[in-house]
Amino acid sequence: MMKPETRLARLAVRYPLRTAAIAALLALICVAVIVLRARLDSDILNLLPQRFDSVQGLKIFDRNFSQAHELTFALWDEEGASDLDGFAEHFGEALRKEPWVVRVMDRVPMESAEGIAEVQKLAVPLLLNLPPEDFSKALEKLQPSALSERLTRKRAEIEAGSIKAEMELNFDPTGLVVAALKPMANSFSMDNSTRPFASPDGTLRVAIAVVRQENLDADACQEMMRTVEAFKARVLASWEGPAPEILVTGRTPYVSEMSLSMKGDIISTIAGSVALVACIFYLGFRRIRPLFAIVHVLLLCCLVAVAAGTLLFGHLNVVTMGVCAIMIGIGVDFGMLLFGTYQAAREKGEDHEAAAIRAVNLLGRGILFGAATAAASFASLTLSESPGFAQLGALIGIGVLTAAFLMMTVFFALLGRNYTVGKRDFIAGATDWYVTRLFKSAKPVAIAGLTGLIALNIFAFSPFGKIRIEANPKSLEPADSRAGFALRKITSKLPAAEVEPVLAIIEGKDAGDFYDRWAKAQERWLAAKEKGEIKNITSPAAFALAPERLETNAASLNGFDFAPARKALSESLDREGFDPQSFQGAFGLIDSLETLSRGDRTPANWRQTLPEASSWIFILDRFLSETPNVGLAYITPNQTISSELDQRQLREALEAPGVNASFTGWSYVMADLVPWSKTKLRNLSVVMVLFIVIVLAFLYRAVAPLLVLLLSLALSVGAMIAGLKLTGLSLNLFNVLAFPLVLGVGVDYGIYTILGVRERGGPKALAVVIKPVLLSGLTTIAGFASLGFATHPALSSLGLVCALGVTSCLISTLVFILPAYLWRGSR
Secondary structure (H helix, E strand, O other): OOOHHHHHHHHHHHOHHHHHHHHHHHHHHHHHHHHHHOEEEOOHHHHOOOOOHHHHHHHHHHHHOHHHHEEEEEEEOOOOOOOHHHHHHHHHHHHHHOOOEEEEEOOOHHHOHHHHHHHHHHHHHHHHOOOHHHHHHHHHHHOHHHHHHHHHHHHHHHHOOOHHHHHHHHHOOOOHHHHHHHHHHHOOOHHHHOOOOEOOOOOEEEEEEEEOOOOOOHHHHHHHHHHHHHHHHHHHHOOOOOOOEEEEEOHHHHHHHHHHHHHHHHHHHHHHHHHHHHHHHHHHHOOOHHHHHHHHHHHHHHHHHHHHHHHHHOEEEHHHHHHHHHHHHHHHHHHHHHHHHHHHHHHOOOOHHHHHHHHHHHHHHHHHHHHHHHHHHHHHHHHOOOHHHHHHHHHHHHHHHHHHHHHOOHHHHHHOOOOOOOOOOHHHHHHHHHHHHHHHOHHHHHHHHHHHHHHHHHHHOOOOOOOOEEOOHHHHOOOOOHHHHHHHHHHHHOOOOOOOOEEEEEEOOOHHHHHHHHHHHHHHHHHHHHOOOEEEEEOOHHHOOOHHHHHHHHHOOOOOOOHHHHHHHHHHHHHOOOOHHHHHHHHHHHHHHHHHHOOOOOOOOHHHHOOOOOOHHHHHHOOEOOOOOEEEEEEEEOOOOOOHHHHHHHHHHHOOOOOOEEEEOHHHHHHHHHHHHHHHHHHHHHHHHHHHHHHHHHHHOOHHHHHHHHHHHHHHHHHHHHHHHHHOOOEEOOHHHHHHHHHHHHHHHHHHHHHHHHOOOHHHHHHHHHHHHHHHHHHHHHHHHHHHHOOOHHHHHHHHHHHHHHHHHHHHHHHHHHHHHHHHHHO
């Protein structure tokens, strides 16, 4: 009975035009799906496993708080050739005039007249949020006698030379602001909520801008950065003399860079992979027509894989750009194996159809099993809990299975019936020589190969040499990222805390619940600080407004007469020689309280209370999300979180009864991710080994080839580790997933080799199989290595580590599996 794959191959060969038309229609459908539905996701946080609360908290922090719409500009002049302070003023004024800028902060709010005036507006909700007894005591400061006495005293202190008194008078002429801000003393620190805006060495100044960018997708970020670049050019053109370099960082620059680099990486990796694979194929076979057929089949497989991923996932993550390069490197294996056998049959005089059927009969089952193991190795990434790598695994799994099917059908339809015997290439000659030597004396080669692999394994697991491990997700950003360079420059120039803070996010059901939760959390955290369990805390507890307290205090204003207070303030200012126009904020505060006393009690909203351009909103944005009733605290532990134990101890110290707080931060996330990566490496490798055992047992139905292949895989992994030591390639949280991939891909060469050894025909027949095995291994290595051209480290490092692992497997196949199995056969 004819095998199903043989029947399909015969139909494709007999009806090549029909087969090509079906392939073209499939390609058009895939292109339409990709163009209409595909979206790129350049968010590095989507590479992290989503099941951890710390990761979800980091995503909330990234999207819901001020970082989402902020651009941080750094004005940098390392040589000091420019007037940095003057340029900073020029830059800030120009930035505030831009229509796409909502607000700018280039100095502490209290350093500007607008910031001091806005404190009066900020004080009204805080006053109403005081306990009723404290609120009543604060109102006593509006008694005419209290106002008169305060201004007289401040005048005397100023005349005595007190700068502090002058600052206090400008800041709070009535005394109400200090009373309103009193609850902030235990929960809020200006030093902990804002970074300095100038470096101590005077070579860098910082300005932060919130931009009007409702859509945060890749296209919108690219458009915003084009606007920013045009603005930078105008600012520099309007400045006379030397100017500092203008750097910019933030979520928008990162997304813009990453999305643009994704498109460039797709082109570079595909072009690199196609070029390398084509060179290897041509060197091995010296044929253009089969190369043309294979490339077209591979491109169709890539289209199918990407279209399937688009339908399954919608948004394709940054690492899935590697699917095409990997697909080309792996999928070409099937074409070369089939063509090598087809070529040998044609050279023996068989016609096109007979040669194609012979190739599929001989290698079809091996290709299907090889495709299954390779697809399974990549599909195992769906168990990694990393959305990006799950997508990559699913797409390549689909693509590899598609390639196995299309190479046995469409490839032969495109290959054509005409064939002429070509010149013998040096790779075929070298393969014939090697296989012939093994048939004569396989034992020495097998022993030498085994000895070399064991030596590499001893070195791999010895204390000599060291594998570098990058355990920080931030190391996955492109090294040449301009946004990353700006961030690193700012971080290096401006003083930073020695201990990285942990972020605590609390969400309330409504305003009342939000207040209650933050009150309980604040009480618990202050107790932890007193016990020495944490160093410091900066939280929005003071900004959490209690609706019942606001209503009670507002109602108590009904019988208060504000006219005498306004009159006393005006007369005292005149008497003491102050300009009343400079104290309009104080009169505005009294007016606001009087409005509340009349019953106009609009619910307090910080962003409505302050002007849109207020720099105070920058401070509030650090603690209060634009999503209602979501707040963020910054907690400084005694030491940076570096382990699960540190994480657990901190969580136990901070957990408050009845409060569901999410703790996060890069160091806190790392305490989850490092054990996760080790666990996934172990679990996925075990899954792949079990799958390989099942597949090989079904394929061979014998113990000896199964044991040889498993021993070879184990030694190949050890050789791969030795290679990491020798080359200096570093492991990170994600390229450790290369190990199960190498198991699934590398076992294929052993499968094809043992199938070839089992076929009768002596050295010549075996060499026909071994040559494509060698070439397919080289093309797979080239496909993975081409990912080294990618700018994204998560993808480039995965490709390079996989290339090293596949190299180990190929060498192990040729110097151990092949001679060992021939040696066993001779015995």
